[in-house]
Amino acid sequence: MKTYIFKFSVLIIIFVTALSSFNSNYDPNCKKVLELPSLDGSFTNDVYFCKNEAKESFFYSQIETSVCNDTLCRIVNLKVYWDLAGNFKKFDTIPGKQLTKNDHNDFTSADYSKLHKTLKDNYAVIGKKHVGAFIDNKQFRKSNKIDGVSGATKREIKEEVVDGALYSTHTLWKLINGRIKEQIKEYTHTNYNEQFEQQLLNSENGSTNLFVLQKFKDEDYVNKFNLVIEVMKRKHSLINFYISKALPETIFKNNIQKQQLKDIWSYLDENSKSVLSKKLN
Amino acid sequence: MNTKTICIKPVITFIGILLISFQLYSQEILIETESFTDKGGWVVDPQFVEQMGSPYLMAHGIGKPVENAKTTFSIHKKGNYHIWVRTMNWAPGNWETPGKFQLKIENNTFSKVLGTSKKWDWEYVGEYEFSNKKTSIELIDLTGFNGRCDAIYFSKNKITPPSKSIELKKWREKLTKSNKPPKKTENFDLVIVGGGIAGCAAAISAAEQGLNVALIHDRPVLGGNASGEIRVHTEGIYGYFERILKMIDTDHYPNGSSEAYDDDDKRMKNIKSYKNIHLFLNWRAYDASSKNNLIKFVDAKHTSTSERIRFKAPLFVDSTGDGWVGFWSNANFMYGRESKSTFNEGWEKHGELWSPKIADNFVMGSSVLWGSKEMEFTSKFPQVPWALEVAKQHAAANGEWKWEFSRNDLNQIDDAEQIRDHMLKAIFGSFYNEKQKEGNEKLALEWVSYLVGKRESRRLVGDYIYTFNDVKNQTKFEDAVVLEKRSVDVHYQQKLNNPEKPNFLSEALFYRTTGYQLPYRSLYSKNINNLFMAGRDFSCSHIGLGGPRVMNTTGQMGAAVGYAASICKKYNTNPRVVYENHLNELMKLVKSSSKQKQNN
Numbered sequence: 001m002k003t004y005i006f007k008f009s010v011l012i013i014i015f016v017t018a019l020s021s022f023n024s025n026y027d028p029n030c031k032k033v034l035e036l037p038s039l040d041g042s043f044t045n046d047v048y049f050c051k052n053e054a055k056e057s058f059f060y061s062q063i064e065t066s067v068c069n070d071t072l073c074r075i076v077n078l079k080v081y082w083d084l085a086g087n088f089k090k091f092d093t094i095p096g097k098q099l100t101k102n103d104h105n106d107f108t109s110a111d112y113s114k115l116h117k118t119l120k121d122n123y124a125v126i127g128k129k130h131v132g133a134f135i136d137n138k139q140f141r142k143s144n145k146i147d148g149v150s151g152a153t154k155r156e157i158k159e160e161v162v163d164g165a166l167y168s169t170h171t172l173w174k175l176i177n178g179r180i181k182e183q184i185k186e187y188t189h190t191n192y193n194e195q196f197e198q199q200l201l202n203s204e205n206g207s208t209n210l211f212v213l214q215k216f217k218d219e220d221y222v223n224k225f226n227l228v229i230e231v232m233k234r235k236h237s238l239i240n241f242y243i244s245k246a247l248p249e250t251i252f253k254n255n256i257q258k259q260q261l262k263d264i265w266s267y268l269d270e271n272s273k274s275v276l277s278k279k280l281n
Numbered sequence: 282m283n284t285k286t287i288c289i290k291p292v293i294t295f296i297g298i299l300l301i302s303f304q305l306y307s308q309e310i311l312i313e314t315e316s317f318t319d320k321g322g323w324v325v326d327p328q329f330v331e332q333m334g335s336p337y338l339m340a341h342g343i344g345k346p347v348e349n350a351k352t353t354f355s356i357h358k359k360g361n362y363h364i365w366v367r368t369m370n371w372a373p374g375n376w377e378t379p380g381k382f383q384l385k386i387e388n389n390t391f392s393k394v395l396g397t398s399k400k401w402d403w404e405y406v407g408e409y410e411f412s413n414k415k416t417s418i419e420l421i422d423l424t425g426f427n428g429r430c431d432a433i434y435f436s437k438n439k440i441t442p443p444s445k446s447i448e449l450k451k452w453r454e455k456l457t458k459s460n461k462p463p464k465k466t467e468n469f470d471l472v473i474v475g476g477g478i479a480g481c482a483a484a485i486s487a488a489e490q491g492l493n494v495a496l497i498h499d500r501p502v503l504g505g506n507a508s509g510e511i512r513v514h515t516e517g518i519y520g521y522f523e524r525i526l527k528m529i530d531t532d533h534y535p536n537g538s539s540e541a542y543d544d545d546d547k548r549m550k551n552i553k554s555y556k557n558i559h560l561f562l563n564w565r566a567y568d569a570s571s572k573n574n575l576i577k578f579v580d581a582k583h584t585s586t587s588e589r590i591r592f593k594a595p596l597f598v599d600s601t602g603d604g605w606v607g608f609w610s611n612a613n614f615m616y617g618r619e620s621k622s623t624f625n626e627g628w629e630k631h632g633e634l635w636s637p638k639i640a641d642n643f644v645m646g647s648s649v650l651w652g653s654k655e656m657e658f659t660s661k662f663p664q665v666p667w668a669l670e671v672a673k674q675h676a677a678a679n680g681e682w683k684w685e686f687s688r689n690d691l692n693q694i695d696d697a698e699q700i701r702d703h704m705l706k707a708i709f710g711s712f713y714n715e716k717q718k719e720g721n722e723k724l725a726l727e728w729v730s731y732l733v734g735k736r737e738s739r740r741l742v743g744d745y746i747y748t749f750n751d752v753k754n755q756t757k758f759e760d761a762v763v764l765e766k767r768s769v770d771v772h773y774q775q776k777l778n779n780p781e782k783p784n785f786l787s788e789a790l791f792y793r794t795t796g797y798q799l800p801y802r803s804l805y806s807k808n809i810n811n812l813f814m815a816g817r818d819f820s821c822s823h824i825g826l827g828g829p830r831v832m833n834t835t836g837q838m839g840a841a842v843g844y845a846a847s848i849c850k851k852y853n854t855n856p857r858v859v860y861e862n863h864l865n866e867l868m869k870l871v872k873s874s875s876k877q878k879q880n881n
């Protein structure tokens with residue numbers, strides 16, 4: 001009888017799991033377009049592109065990955081979203097698969113915010129080196145837990161890493177900001193259209209704006225100048241500097257457009273101003 | 282103090298008095314403060330001569346007023362004189378001027394507080410009745426925060442001297458009788474300008490091959506950025522020149538460490554052991570002249586006495602970092618970040634931060650290194666509102682390489698003083714913020730450099746322009762005289778990417794590599810036929826400079842150039858012909874460098 005009940009419950013679990021995974025993947029607007037292997041190659045995650053006429057289009061993947069230190073591995077799950085330019089947008093936890101730290105405590109909401117901020121930073125220090133480089137050997141305490149290097153992470157990345165989650169942060173950053181970004185960009189590039197362009201320019205993310213600005217020709221700056229001004233108002237120095245250099249001469253022959261630039265002067269950094277003031281005068 | 286300094290001091294004093302006495306027959310006198318016989322705690326700053334006109338005295342007391350600077354001079358015509366000082370408030374704003382000082386003549390201190398003009402200009406001090414022919418003058422620092430005084434002018438007429446740089450230059454030259462060529466000329470086989478690691482290495486290899494070498498350097502110690510005055514450790518490999526470079530390199534101390542002093546001693550001792558290296562310390566080259574694409578001479582001036590010498594030679598090395606000799610002699614040069622299509626140097630991963638689509642002047646920035654330490658007793662640090670303008674909320678107890686400033690509209694040469702001052706504000710402000718933290722009561726500033734450490738400015742154009750592609754493709758050169766393995770690293774300002782960051786911190790992007798070579802053809806000028814370059818002013822693109830700008834690599838360039846100069850001398854020819862006709866001989870010399878001996 002016992003075995004019978006056991007078998008039955010296993011069947012139910014399998015059924016429910018299958019149903020839930022079917023539900024999460026089943027969206028008529030989404031289709032699988034890419035694959036994202038975990039860093040050690042043990043898992044392959046599907047990456048979906050979701051097209052939405054009314055709202056924003058995006059990419060997502062329900063990531064399953066191993067996170068390993070020298071001796072141990074565990075599995076981490078997270079649902080991750082990217083925008084059209086391959087920039088990380090956000091993540092959702094998967095019910096029952098909360099992220100944990102080395103002490104087995106769940107991530108707090110502050111921990112999730114910190115992780116989110118780090119994953120969003122294309123130039124996070126955590127992504128630059130091998131994880132070993134962030135362990136302060138002087139303070140290293142051997143641990144039988146993954147991420148078991150609490151108090152031993154180097155000062156340089158303390159701002160970026162949730163205490164007790166060095167390995168998870170490192171793995172997730174590498175995975176999310178790795179080769180997949182280029183692949184997403186490539187996909188968007190191949191399927192580029194007006195709607196994509198609007199969406200890319202409306203993004204709050206400067207690198208996302210840049211993706212489309214790099215495609216701009218002189219006449220695009222002229223024809224879409226109002227949109228360009230909106231981008232400049234977001235005060236992203238790198239992007240504004242790029243635009244300031246790229247604006248064609250015609251803009252500076254048009255008094256209305258010149259005035260538009262003067263009106264947003266307070267939004268600009270010194271570098272952009274240095275380029276524009278020469279052209280405006 | 283070594284015996285040489287003891288001998289030199291009275292000579293400098295004598296020349297100083299002599300120069301001042303020159304003007305004393307007239308009714309006006311100009312005293313250059315750098316010629317003061319006793320500088321007290323003030324330092325001579327000759328870094329910005331080309332921009333503001335002269336070396337000047339600066340009260341670099343890191344927050345504590347420094348000892349008075351003093352000198353004596355003679356008045357030919359007694360009587361009443363009007364007095365001006367040329368000075369600048371380096372942090373103007375809605376606060377007390379940080380660098381204030383007063384003037385004292387004989388026993389009278391003028392009440393006028395000086396150092397307040399918004400740009401370099403003359404400030405009127407007052408009048409003084411001279412009743413003695415021999416008289417004394419002092420600068421009294423009031424703050425310890427970088428008050429500066431370029432010159433003091435006395436005149437019977439109340440006519441303010443000119444402010445504008447061209448008129449001022451002419452006025453100054455007339456008054457100091459320096460509008461004619463230097464009276465003294467010295468001849469050498471090779472004249473090297475700039476005694477950083479590159480210049481030192483060039484001097485050694487050329488001297489070992491028997492050349493009579495002049496090494497002109499505007500500081501009292503050798504080493505450039507590697508010296509105890511700036512304190513950057515040397516990185517990179519030795520290539521073919523281990524023996525030579527080990528005489529002048531540094532240990533791998535943390536940047537900013539006082540351990541740099543030990544290596545200064547080593548370097549100086551080794552350079553001085555070569556009898557045919559004629560060392561001109563505290564001499565700054567200020568002009569070079571070329572005719573028919575050949576440099577005829579370089580003129581240099583002592584940074585304290587203003588004594589001048591014309592240096593003649595068949596060959597010159599520009600190892601000034603800023604490419605000054607090339608600039609003066611009309612050598613082709615580049616400045617700025619080339620567009621990624623210029624040399625096809627784009628790197629998609631880092632996009633605009635690596636190599637921009639459209640060229641700009643956002644080069645790698647300059648730094649001022651600094652540090653603090655725990656003292657035995659509580660120490661105070663004054664309020665520095667003028668520094669918080671830059672530092673904002675940032676708090677720090679030490680600097681590091683990331684303390685770096687670049688802006689598209691600031692030229693790393695022309696605006697170097699503004700860049701240095703920006704860094705000083707960043708440092709004093711960040712340290713002030715750090716001091717406010719609990720537990721930091723005993724923390725005190727230990728050292729703040731006043732020399733700006735540069736990474737990138739002019740790059741002189743050679744027969745070959747070294748680019749990122751040579752690293753990526755590991756281009757093999759038949760004239761590969763320099764070898765390197767170091768990553769290419771290119772810096773950008775953190776604020777570009779993250780508005781929350783202060784505007785004086787940078788970040789590096791790395792391109793890792795297993796090794797690359799640099800050709801001899803990027804070490805001599807394309808259009809000036811007797812000019813070599815060694816150091817960060819060698820012939821390369823902005824990204825091409827990313828790897829080889831470190832000092833063991835620039836040292837390799839120097840050593841290679843010194844050998845090439847010896848071949849030029851042997852065949853009475855120029856650097857290009859060495860490549861065209863004597864490359865085997867050059868490569869043999871370069872490759873056997875480690876086996877050669879110091880022969881004098």
Ligand SMILES: Cc1cc2nc3c(=O)[nH]c(=O)nc-3n(C[C@H](O)[C@H](O)[C@H](O)COP(=O)(O)OP(=O)(O)OC[C@H]3O[C@@H](n4cnc5c(N)ncnc54)[C@H](O)[C@@H]3O)c2cc1C
Pocket residue numbers: 474475476477478479480497498499500504505506507513514515516517536564565566567600601602603605647648649650681682734735736815816817818830831832833835
């Ligand atoms: C903060 C910082 C960190 C760095 N980190 C490293 C590092 O870790 N390792 C490394 O190897 N490199 C490092 N670099 C880079 C390196 O220091 C420079 O690229 C290097 O100094 C270039 O060498 P150079 O000989 O061309 O110039 P310099 O070292 O600048 O030497 C040139 C010298 O010429 C003198 N001079 C200039 N004009 C004249 C003139 N008209 N007459 C007489 N003398 C003149 C100058 O005073 C100067 O001392 C760093 C740089 C900075 C600023």
